[in-house]
Amino acid sequence: MAKQDYYATLGVPREATPEEMKKAYRKLAMQYHxxxxxxxxxxxxKFKDLNEAYDVLKDEQRRAAYDRYGHAAFExxxxxGAGGFDFGAGxxxxxxxxxxxxxxxGNRRGGRGPRGGADLRAAAEIDLAEAFAGVKTTxxxxxxxxxxxxxxxxSEGKERSSDACPTCQGAGKVRAQQGFxxxxxxxxxxxxxxRVVRNPCRICGGAATVQRERSLxxxxxxxxEDGTRIRLTGEGEAGGPGGPAGDLYVHVAIRQHPIFxxxxxxxxxxxxxxxxxAALGAEIEVPAIDGTPARVKVPPGTQTGDQFRLRGKGxxxxxxAQRGDMLIQVQVETPHNLTRRQRELLEEFEAExxxxxxxxxxxxxxxxxxxxxxxx
Numbered sequence: 201m202a203k204q205d206y207y208a209t210l211g212v213p214r215e216a217t218p219e220e221m222k223k224a225y226r227k228l229a230m231q232y233h234x235x236x237x238x239x240x241x242x243x244x245x246k247f248k249d250l251n252e253a254y255d256v257l258k259d260e261q262r263r264a265a266y267d268r269y270g271h272a273a274f275e276x277x278x279x280x281g282a283g284g285f286d287f288g289a290g291x292x293x294x295x296x297x298x299x300x301x302x303x304x305x306g307n308r309r310g311g312r313g314p315r316g317g318a319d320l321r322a323a324a325e326i327d328l329a330e331a332f333a334g335v336k337t338t339x340x341x342x343x344x345x346x347x348x349x350x351x352x353x354x355s356e357g358k359e360r361s362s363d364a365c366p367t368c369q370g371a372g373k374v375r376a377q378q379g380f381x382x383x384x385x386x387x388x389x390x391x392x393x394x395r396v397v398r399n400p401c402r403i404c405g406g407a408a409t410v411q412r413e414r415s416l417x418x419x420x421x422x423x424x425e426d427g428t429r430i431r432l433t434g435e436g437e438a439g440g441p442g443g444p445a446g447d448l449y450v451h452v453a454i455r456q457h458p459i460f461x462x463x464x465x466x467x468x469x470x471x472x473x474x475x476x477x478a479a480l481g482a483e484i485e486v487p488a489i490d491g492t493p494a495r496v497k498v499p500p501g502t503q504t505g506d507q508f509r510l511r512g513k514g515x516x517x518x519x520x521a522q523r524g525d526m527l528i529q530v531q532v533e534t535p536h537n538l539t540r541r542q543r544e545l546l547e548e549f550e551a552e553x554x555x556x557x558x559x560x561x562x563x564x565x566x567x568x569x570x571x572x573x574x575x576x
């Protein structure tokens with residue numbers, strides 16, 4: 201039975217925008233969803249048709265192929281010899297389009313030549329002081345390395361020779377025809393190299409690489425940000441015979457610090473000071489991120505939230521000798537568990553002050569009195 205046009209299935213014109221198609225698909229999918237139509241075979245079939253149509257039309261490349269060739273662009277034949285695709289070798293519709301458009305979009309998988317190694321990813325967790333100064337850390341990375349038995353050739357013995365691939369005859373690619381298309385894809389036998397090992401190595405089976413865990417030292421620079429990705433060229437998995445190694449990407453995570461918070465090159469530090477220090481003024485000593493002490497003058501009458509800037513005491517700047525600033529934020533601490541004498545002194549102070557010397561306190565309660573008087 202002929203398939204219905206995908207645009208008609210979704211109920212949209214052929215010039216419909218992606219947003220219009222998405223809106224139409226969602227509306228119909230909710231209407232024909234099996235959960236809303238239990239036991240309704242027609243609704244179930246309609247729901248499948250909707251998914252099939254939208255799966256093709258939502259993709260720009262698939263839609264372009266459908267607009268040009270219709271359903272023939274996606275029909276599977278009986279196999280490569282009968283004008284079809286060999287889906288058993290890891291294919292599928294996604295691979296078909298990768299094969300179709302790969303050469304135009306810089307596809308790295310196709311083409312004849314040695315197989316390159318895969319890229320790897322690893323995580324390095326450091327503390328804030330290490331991020332400030334920079335640190336050399338050791339990572340243990342499971343990877344594939346060059347087989348020592350065959351020295352990375354994949355071949356057993358001294359000959360270390362290979363023959364032209366019997367599938368692609370040394371071309372590194374095979375062709376298959378489907379409908380209007382003639383598709384050229386990487387040879388599944390030789391992986392695009394055009395040659396196969398004549399006498400495979402007993403250790404690696406001709407792959408030229410074996411699974412191992414490597415220990416790598418990574419230099420993390422001073423001033424690195426949380427979430428930074430460091431690329432180590434050639435430190436990924438080893439490639440096939442004669443192929444280049446992949447890269448290693450190290451993702452840096454910085455642990456929270458118990459004293460400091462960081463924002464770019466600025467360091468923030470909240471420092472509690474005693475009530476008497478804030479009232480009378482004092483000079484206090486605080487730590488800096490570089491491990492040295494820094495002195496801060498707290499003027500008389502300092503309030504909670506007041507900030508003091510220490511220039512050049514902040515965080516290091518990446519790839520620079522400069523440093524940011526450090527901001528000290530004061531938090532005035534109210535004493536508790538007073539002795540009898542301390543209480544007596546504070547009571548004398550309160551009686552002597554008689555509300556003077558606290559302008560914010562007086563201002564607030566003056567406004568409060570006006571508020572209550574205004575309400576009668």
